[in-house]
Amino acid sequence: MSDYKAPVKDMLFALRHLAQYESNSALPGYADADFETAKAIVEECAKLCETVVAPLNPIGDKNPSTWSHGEVTTPPGFKEAYRQYAESGWQSLQHPAEFGGQAMPKTLATVCMEIVNSANLSFALCPLLTDGATEALLTAASAEVKQRYLPKMISGEWTGSMNLTEPQAGSDLELVRTRAEPQPDGSYRIFGTKIFITYGEHDMADNIVHLVLARVPSAPPGVKGISLFVVPKYLVNDDGSIGARNDVHCVSIEHKLGIKASPTAVLQYGDHGGAIGYIVGEENRGLEYMFVMMNAARFAVGVQGIAVAERAYQQAVGYARERVQSRPVDGSSPKAVPIIQHPDVKRMLMTMRALTEGCRGLAYSAAALFDSMHGDPDEEARCRSQRRYEFLVPLIKGFATEMSVEVASLGIQVHGGMGFIEETGAAQHLRDARILTIYEGTTAI
Structure with a gap:
C-alpha cells in the first residue's frame, strides 16, 4: 500500500473558493479561525495522520480487533495513536469552548475529518461517533448530563457510541424492543440487545458513553414511543471520576468484509439487574x-x-x-x-x-x-x-x-x-x- 499524503493544496482551494471560508470565518465566534490559522491547523492534522495514523491502516486490516471474555483489543498501535490524537486536541476541534472545545468552524473540522478518514477509516470511526454523540447531547441533554459527560468526550478521554439497531430492528426502528424502566431516583434500568455497534467496546479510552434507543413502559407504539438514554460503560461519580462497571457487556464482535480494525459489537444490556441509564430530553422524543x-x-x-x-x-x-x-x-x-x-x-x-x-x-x-x-x-x-x-x-x-x-x-x-x-x-x-x-x-x- 502506498503512503498517504494529504492533498492540502486541493483541500485549501476547496475551503477558500468553494466553501468561501473567509466569509464564514467572519461569523461571530470565529474570530480566531481566520484562513491562515485554518491552513496551519490543516497542515498539522496532515502531519499527524500521515506519520502516525496512516501507517496503521494496513496493520489494522491484517490484524483486526479481537474479542475475549467481553473485552475488545484493538490492533497494534491503535491505542497509542488514539491517545496522541486526543491529547493533541483533534477531538475538541469543532465543539463549544464551554465544555473544553476549541469552537472552530465545522467547515475546518470537515477538512481534518477527511484527512483522518483517508489515513485510516477504521481508526477514524471512533472519533466520528464521539462527535455525533456530542452533537446529540449538546442539542437535547439536561445541563447536568452535559456537564457530567461532555467535557471528557470533547477531550477524547471518553468516546461515544450510537445504539439503534437490534436483531429484529434494522432500518425499521419502530420495531425497537429494548426497554427502559424508570427508577425512584430519576434514572432508568435498561434491558435489551443492540447489534452492529461501532466501537461499542474497545481499549482506546477510559469510558464509553452509549446513546441508546429504548422504550419506557408507557410508551405509545411505533417510532413515537422511542426514548433516548445515556448509558455509560462505567458509571460516573458526582466528582466526575469513573465508578462501578455498568450492566452493559459486549458479547461478541463481527467478522467483516472491510474496516476490520473497527470493532462492531453486540451489546447486551441488563443481564445482571439492568444497566443504569439517564434520559436525554423528554420521554418518547428519542428518535x-x-x-x-x-x-x-x-x-x-x-x-x-x-x-x-x-x-x-x-x-x-x-x-x-x-x-x-x-x-x-x-x-x-x-x-x-x-x-x-x-x-x-x-x-x-x-x-x-x-x-x-x-x-x-x-x-x-x-x-x-x-x-x-x-x-x-x-x-x-x-x-x-x-x-x-x-x-x-x-x-x-x-x-x-x-x-x-x-x-x-x-x-x-x-x-x-x-x-x-x-x-x-x-x-x-x-x-x-x-x-x-x-x-x-x-x-x-
Whole structure:
C-alpha cells in the first residue's frame, strides 16, 4: 500500500473558493479561525495522520480487533495513536469552548475529518461517533448530563457510541424492543440487545458513553414511543471520576468484509439487574434527538466516502506512474512506458480525481452552511442555510459513498491483476468503502 499524503493544496482551494471560508470565518465566534490559522491547523492534522495514523491502516486490516471474555483489543498501535490524537486536541476541534472545545468552524473540522478518514477509516470511526454523540447531547441533554459527560468526550478521554439497531430492528426502528424502566431516583434500568455497534467496546479510552434507543413502559407504539438514554460503560461519580462497571457487556464482535480494525459489537444490556441509564430530553422524543446524531453521522459518512476515494486515487496514480507496460497507442514512444501514459488509464485516473474533488467541494460547501445556520446573526440567513444544509446532507451521504465504491473499483482496475492481490493494498480500499453505502442509512432508503 502506498503512503498517504494529504492533498492540502486541493483541500485549501476547496475551503477558500468553494466553501468561501473567509466569509464564514467572519461569523461571530470565529474570530480566531481566520484562513491562515485554518491552513496551519490543516497542515498539522496532515502531519499527524500521515506519520502516525496512516501507517496503521494496513496493520489494522491484517490484524483486526479481537474479542475475549467481553473485552475488545484493538490492533497494534491503535491505542497509542488514539491517545496522541486526543491529547493533541483533534477531538475538541469543532465543539463549544464551554465544555473544553476549541469552537472552530465545522467547515475546518470537515477538512481534518477527511484527512483522518483517508489515513485510516477504521481508526477514524471512533472519533466520528464521539462527535455525533456530542452533537446529540449538546442539542437535547439536561445541563447536568452535559456537564457530567461532555467535557471528557470533547477531550477524547471518553468516546461515544450510537445504539439503534437490534436483531429484529434494522432500518425499521419502530420495531425497537429494548426497554427502559424508570427508577425512584430519576434514572432508568435498561434491558435489551443492540447489534452492529461501532466501537461499542474497545481499549482506546477510559469510558464509553452509549446513546441508546429504548422504550419506557408507557410508551405509545411505533417510532413515537422511542426514548433516548445515556448509558455509560462505567458509571460516573458526582466528582466526575469513573465508578462501578455498568450492566452493559459486549458479547461478541463481527467478522467483516472491510474496516476490520473497527470493532462492531453486540451489546447486551441488563443481564445482571439492568444497566443504569439517564434520559436525554423528554420521554418518547428519542428518535428526534437521535436524528441529530444520525444526521451528523450521515454527513461524516459522506466525507468518509470522499476520504476513501482520495486514498484509492493516490494508490492508483502512484502505481500507474511506476508500472511499465506496452507502447502507447499513439506511437509517441517506441518502447514500453508507464501505464499512466495510456489513454484508458488516464481516463480512469481523471474520473477518479474528478469525482473525488467534486464531492469534496460539495461537502465543504455544506459544512459552511452548517456554520452559517448556527452562527449567522441574520435569522433569515440562518433559516435559509439550515434548509440548504438539510437538503444536501442525504445527497452527500448517498452520492459520495456510492462514488467511493466506484472510485475504489476503478483503482483496482488501474492496478490490473495486481489490484486483485491483497499485498498491493488496492483491494482494502474497495472492501472498506463497501460499508459506506449501507450504514447510517442504506442508499435506496
